[in-house]
Amino acid sequence: MAYFYILPNKSIQPLMKFATKAIHAGQEPDPATGAIMTPVYQTSTYVQESPGKHKGYTYARGKNPTRTALERCVASLENARHGLCFSSGMGASDAVIKLLRPGDEVIAGRDLYGGTYRMFQQVFAHFGMVFHYVDMSDLSQVAAKLNDRTRMLWVETPTNPLMQIADIAECAKLAGQHKLMLVVDNTFASPYLQNPIDLGADIVMHSVTKYIAGHSDVVMGALATNDDSLNEKLAFIQNSCGAVPGPMDSFLVLRGVKTLHLRMERHCENGRVIAEFLRQHERVSTVNWPGFEDHPGHAVAKKQMADFGGMLSFTMHGDSMEEAFRVASETRLFSLAESLGGVESLIGHPASMTHGAIPREEREKHGLKDSLLRLSVGVEDADDLVEDLKHALSVSVASNLEN
Numbered sequence: 228m229a230y231f232y233i234l235p236n237k238s239i240q241p242l243m244k245f246a247t248k249a250i251h252a253g254q255e256p257d258p259a260t261g262a263i264m265t266p267v268y269q270t271s272t273y274v275q276e277s278p279g280k281h282k283g284y285t286y287a288r289g290k291n292p293t294r295t296a297l298e299r300c301v302a303s304l305e306n307a308r309h310g311l312c313f314s315s316g317m318g319a320s321d322a323v324i325k326l327l328r329p330g331d332e333v334i335a336g337r338d339l340y341g342g343t344y345r346m347f348q349q350v351f352a353h354f355g356m357v358f359h360y361v362d363m364s365d366l367s368q369v370a371a372k373l374n375d376r377t378r379m380l381w382v383e384t385p386t387n388p389l390m391q392i393a394d395i396a397e398c399a400k401l402a403g404q405h406k407l408m409l410v411v412d413n414t415f416a417s418p419y420l421q422n423p424i425d426l427g428a429d430i431v432m433h434s435v436t437k438y439i440a441g442h443s444d445v446v447m448g449a450l451a452t453n454d455d456s457l458n459e460k461l462a463f464i465q466n467s468c469g470a471v472p473g474p475m476d477s478f479l480v481l482r483g484v485k486t487l488h489l490r491m492e493r494h495c496e497n498g499r500v501i502a503e504f505l506r507q508h509e510r511v512s513t514v515n516w517p518g519f520e521d522h523p524g525h526a527v528a529k530k531q532m533a534d535f536g537g538m539l540s541f542t543m544h545g546d547s548m549e550e551a552f553r554v555a556s557e558t559r560l561f562s563l564a565e566s567l568g569g570v571e572s573l574i575g576h577p578a579s580m581t582h583g584a585i586p587r588e589e590r591e592k593h594g595l596k597d598s599l600l601r602l603s604v605g606v607e608d609a610d611d612l613v614e615d616l617k618h619a620l621s622v623s624v625a626s627n628l629e630n
């Protein structure tokens with residue numbers, strides 16, 4: 228089994244392909260019993276032989292073997308030397324911003340995950356960090372915000388919920404020229420579809436809650452980096468501030484991640500079927516899915532992603548919030564809920580749910596219409612998913628006529 232053993236700080240990438248890494252990276256049979264699954268090390272502390280003489284584990288906020296196995300697995304899936312797991316995606320992002328000092332500036336995408344925006348503006352802005360928001364698919368907008376206090380570019384691609392695409396390699400070039408840290412929130416793509424470190428990113432962030440865990444039963448975050456000194460600083464923050472995941476959750480994610488490649492293949496297949504079905508539906512006005520050749524980010528998505536994923540959003544003719552509500556309440560397989568990336572399909576109404584805090588005028592300015600619905604297409608049978616949407620779109624027309 229030595230083949231699968233990953234030495235600390237050594238990349239195992241040259242040895243294995245994605246599917247093999249998802250199942251084996253970071254994990255080896257338990258040396259004490261031969262248990263093939265990494266045990267749940269439900270312990271807060273570790274006995275030392277004599278003061279300072281221990282097996283590398285002293286207190287479980289710093290390190291836990293179940294978490295270590297997962298951290299190595301996530302690192303290897305992102306082709307990174309280092310991985311760190313956190314109690315949530317926000318906990319991971321929080322650790323990244325704590326690398327900064329008061330006065331430092333960050334340029335971030337405008338179509339940003341709502342929780343990230345809230346943390347930047349309502350937590351870290353109070354500590355003197357400054358955040359600018361631009362359309363990241365247009366690098367001239369990024370360049371316009373650069374000054375000598377800029378320290379970081381924060382990129383999400385594809386974006387939520389409009390599915391806009393930023394060119395990671397081009398962002399990395401710009402970051403390199405101006406000595407900025409490039410952070411990519413890779414949650415929507417998952418490591419199966421996109422590996423930002425290969426494209427020049429310094430830090431990759433994940434809400435593990437979504438595709439990596441994949442079963443809507445855990446909240447967790449992760450960071451990956453190839454930079455030894457950044458990893459040291461982030462691990463220091465992880466231990467000092469303490470947003471660490473528990474061993475049981477780490478075990479559940481290790482179980483979930485083993486099928487990441489299989490799930491992603493089906494998410495992508497089903498995503499394509501649903502996008503194409505919606506596009507030809509008479510009530511649908513636009514479908515935002517980067518797999519369409521006329522999507523403005525299609526060429527970049529094709530270049531940097533392995534496939535186009537299972538996330539998409541669409542608007543309906545007439546652009547009525549009421550109509551969108553009706554469709555979202557008529558679906559039976561697509562459950563009305565926040566979150567994404569699980570095996571089950573979800574539908575959401577961004578204007579009233581995830582992006583409700585943004586004033587209507589602001590929303591409209593950036594293309595976030597009242598009738599926009601977001602789908603996280605799951606791995607159920609595609610025919611059943613199409614039938615579900617067909618039904619929801621027809622029932623609301625019928626009830627419209629009655630009214």
Ligand SMILES: *Cc1c(COP(=O)(O)O)cnc(C)c1O
Nearest residue numbers: 315316317340412414434436447
């Ligand atoms: C969910 C999400 C987060 C936050 O992660 P949590 O695990 O919910 O804390 C950050 N970014 C994106 C793109 C997300 O979808």
